[in-house]
Amino acid sequence: MKRLLSVQWVPLLAATAIAGIVLGFATKQFGTAFNIYTILQTTAIYAAIGLSQMVVLAVADMSLAVGGIAALATIVVGGLYEAQHWPIGAAIAAGMALGLACGLVNGFIIAGMNLSGFIVTLATGTAFTGIAYGVTSSIPYSEIPPVLVSLGQGRVSFFSYLLLPAIAMTVAVGAGFRWLPIGRSLLAVGGNREAALLSGISRARAIIVAHALSGLLAAITAVMYVGVLQSATPATGGEWLIISFAVPIIGGTALVGGEAPAAGCFVAAIVLAAINDVLIVLNVNTEAVEMAEGLLIFAAVISGKLGQSVGRPTLIGPKLPQVARSGGEGSGMP
Amino acid sequence: MRRPGVFAGTGARLGDVLGSQTSALGLVMLIALTWTAFTTIGGSGFLGSFNLYSIGQLAARDAVLGMAQAMLVAAARMNLAVGGIGAVCTALLGYLLVSAGVPLWLALVVVCVVGVLAALLMGFVELTTGLSSFVVTLAFLSVYGGGALLATGGHQFQIASRVLTWLGNGTLVSAAICPLVAVAVVCGALCWLLYFRNSLGWKMLAVGANERAARASGVNVGRVVLAAYGLSGLLCAVAAIMNASYELNVNAGFGSDWLLPSFIAAVLGGVALTGGEVSVGGILLAALFYDSLQSGLTIVNVPSYFIELPQGLVLLVAVLLDQARRRRARPRELAPPAEPDTASVPS
Numbered sequence: 001m002k003r004l005l006s007v008q009w010v011p012l013l014a015a016t017a018i019a020g021i022v023l024g025f026a027t028k029q030f031g032t033a034f035n036i037y038t039i040l041q042t043t044a045i046y047a048a049i050g051l052s053q054m055v056v057l058a059v060a061d062m063s064l065a066v067g068g069i070a071a072l073a074t075i076v077v078g079g080l081y082e083a084q085h086w087p088i089g090a091a092i093a094a095g096m097a098l099g100l101a102c103g104l105v106n107g108f109i110i111a112g113m114n115l116s117g118f119i120v121t122l123a124t125g126t127a128f129t130g131i132a133y134g135v136t137s138s139i140p141y142s143e144i145p146p147v148l149v150s151l152g153q154g155r156v157s158f159f160s161y162l163l164l165p166a167i168a169m170t171v172a173v174g175a176g177f178r179w180l181p182i183g184r185s186l187l188a189v190g191g192n193r194e195a196a197l198l199s200g201i202s203r204a205r206a207i208i209v210a211h212a213l214s215g216l217l218a219a220i221t222a223v224m225y226v227g228v229l230q231s232a233t234p235a236t237g238g239e240w241l242i243i244s245f246a247v248p249i250i251g252g253t254a255l256v257g258g259e260a261p262a263a264g265c266f267v268a269a270i271v272l273a274a275i276n277d278v279l280i281v282l283n284v285n286t287e288a289v290e291m292a293e294g295l296l297i298f299a300a301v302i303s304g305k306l307g308q309s310v311g312r313p314t315l316i317g318p319k320l321p322q323v324a325r326s327g328g329e330g331s332g333m334p
Numbered sequence: 335m336r337r338p339g340v341f342a343g344t345g346a347r348l349g350d351v352l353g354s355q356t357s358a359l360g361l362v363m364l365i366a367l368t369w370t371a372f373t374t375i376g377g378s379g380f381l382g383s384f385n386l387y388s389i390g391q392l393a394a395r396d397a398v399l400g401m402a403q404a405m406l407v408a409a410a411r412m413n414l415a416v417g418g419i420g421a422v423c424t425a426l427l428g429y430l431l432v433s434a435g436v437p438l439w440l441a442l443v444v445v446c447v448v449g450v451l452a453a454l455l456m457g458f459v460e461l462t463t464g465l466s467s468f469v470v471t472l473a474f475l476s477v478y479g480g481g482a483l484l485a486t487g488g489h490q491f492q493i494a495s496r497v498l499t500w501l502g503n504g505t506l507v508s509a510a511i512c513p514l515v516a517v518a519v520v521c522g523a524l525c526w527l528l529y530f531r532n533s534l535g536w537k538m539l540a541v542g543a544n545e546r547a548a549r550a551s552g553v554n555v556g557r558v559v560l561a562a563y564g565l566s567g568l569l570c571a572v573a574a575i576m577n578a579s580y581e582l583n584v585n586a587g588f589g590s591d592w593l594l595p596s597f598i599a600a601v602l603g604g605v606a607l608t609g610g611e612v613s614v615g616g617i618l619l620a621a622l623f624y625d626s627l628q629s630g631l632t633i634v635n636v637p638s639y640f641i642e643l644p645q646g647l648v649l650l651v652a653v654l655l656d657q658a659r660r661r662r663a664r665p666r667e668l669a670p671p672a673e674p675d676t677a678s679v680p681s
Contacts, residue, residue, distance in 0.1 A: 062468075109650075109654070113654060113657050113658075115607075115653060115654075119597065119607055119653050120653060122597060123649035123650035124650060125646070126594055126645050126646030127645075127650065128646070129646075130642030130643030130644070130645065131640075133640065133641075133642060134637065134639045134640035136639075137637065138639045242472065242475070242476045245472055249469070255466065255468075285483075285484050285487070287480045287481075289480075290479065290480030291480035291484065293476050294472075294473040294475070294476030294477035297469065297472070297473040297476075298459075298473050301463075301465055301469055
């Protein structure tokens with residue numbers, strides 16, 4: 001399809017695939033089933049983190065609390081299972097409910113006080129992390145149920161089981177934004193706030209829904225990560241800030257809102273996970289991974305911006321001239 | 335009677351003086367309250383010269399960080415890379431003094447120049463690409479932070495300079511005052527001169543308040559934005575030097591926890607998040623309050639694991655109070671979200 005080539009992440013995926021094949025032949029370690037499994041395991045986590053940020057970026061807001069919510073959800077799951085002897089299903093449900101609640105708190109503060117998500121989530125994210133560290137005295141829970149361990153560590157050849165929830169999340173979020181009325185109205189608010197307001201869509205509601213969803217996704221990511229680490233530590237999420245923005249930005253999410261390319265997120269996660277792995281296989285310092293992420297953000301944003309004219313800058317990005325981008329469609333009757 | 339300008343612009347020029355004055359007064363009262371409370375609960379140790387000394391030591395650095403953040407926030411931008419530049423400057427200072435054996439004055443000059451250049455590069459990227467400062471400085475945070483660690487390989491530098499040791503660990507006038515406090519006050523005075531006695535500072539505020547209007551009135555926005563970035567970088571370098579002067583044993587990991595204090599000092603100090611408004615005295619007071627609170631919580635035996643919770647809460651409360659005050663002072667240009675609409679959305 002001709003349209004396929006115009007999708008921003010397709011060249012990225014192609015380049016990564018070619019680089020991967022070349023590396024597979026050039027080095028012994030890269031092409032092994034185990035190494036690909038490692039990449040896919042990281043991919044699943046990155047994609048889930050990225051989705052959590054993407055749903056907020058879609059309404060032209062942002063959340064720096066993804067990591068903080070994940071830390072809190074992690075210790076709730078670990079603590080309820082190990083200390084309170086809850087069945088693991090109930091513990092996970094409680095963790096997810098808490099993630100949702102944290103997201104709702106963010107959303108209500110941001111929408112209610114008409115503040116920028118940046119500063120509010122910087123504050124609440126720090127507070128969530130602080131609670132997680134304080135409640136556990138920074139001691140991780142190490143008794144992890146076998147279900148989560150096999151989810152995090154299990155594999156069939158190169159296929160990590162962790163991909164299943166990651167793909168499910170990607171599909172659900174992608175479909176929700178595409179077909180559900182609420183998803184459409186989130187995009188409408190993100191794409192053009194005034195137009196959405198005039199079509200009777202509440203920005204406040206969109207912000208609250210987006211942050212609640214982000215919190216829920218962060219909590220699910222935390223559950224997945226518990227299985228990978230085989231430990232429920234409050235340090236979870238401490239390093240997620242940059243990756244949470246790198247994944248959706250590289251995946252083609254507009255920072256001005258109005259777009260939610262879930263599939264792009266997933267591809268970006270593959271690319272970042274592969275780069276991460278290559279740098280480790282090639283014995284480059286782990287700090288180089290951090291630098292590479294920063295440079296990739298630039299590459300992605302700049303390549304995505306080429307040829308676009310710049311309008312009024314907003315807090316998180318220059319506002320593009322409003323092309324009639326499905327603006328009011330979301331307000332249509334269900 | 336009303337001393338013009340220390341805590342806000344001079345008189346009518348910035349308007350809203352009363353609001354900012356009350357926020358400065360509020361900060362003084364908060365500090366007094368904190369000190370009284372912690373002296374009552376934690377005993378006289380809190381007001382002992384040793385504790386006051388360490389509060390001043392930390393608050394001085396946080397105040398300079400707050401100014402570094404305020405430079406860009408007042409220009410309606412933000413600098414997420416304060417810690418990244420801090421890491422580069424700290425590592426460079428350690429390398430120059432310890433490994434290269436460069437004289438102190440030269441090392442300080444080089445570090446400051448590098449801090450300015452590192453920030454100017456971000457400003458240049460922002461202007462040429464038209465990206466938001468958020469994305470640019472976020473990406474540079476990882477580039478600078480990662481780069482500094484990569485270049486030094488996590489090496490520790492033990493600084494032995496006598497001047498720096500005195501600056502960070504000596505005393506000034508009384509045993510309770512660290513010389514760093516004087517550095518912060520001097521930085522604050524220079525910032526105040528810049529903002530309220532210099533046309534560049536005015537232009538920075540004008541760009542922050544309304545970029546299009548500033549451009550239309552003949553302000554060279556690009557140059558002013560670059561100046562704001564450069565000054566922010568310079569203050570990051572100064573903060574790095576201050577930090578190194580009391581830690582002495584430094585590595586490139588320094589700076590990783592600077593983002594939060596920089597925003598707390600700026601926002602609590604009364605710098606408008608929407609840009610165009612700055613309060614240098616407020617930043618100094620906010621940093622003093624923040625570090626008094628931190629120190630007090632330690633003295634009353636709040637476990638150190640909880641340390642991030644009050645940090646987050648302080649910032650949250652500061653933002654909420656600031657927004658409430660601003661709403662009362664003047665309605666925002668953009669209509670607030672219309673609550674009644676909620677009912678009419680089809681679901």
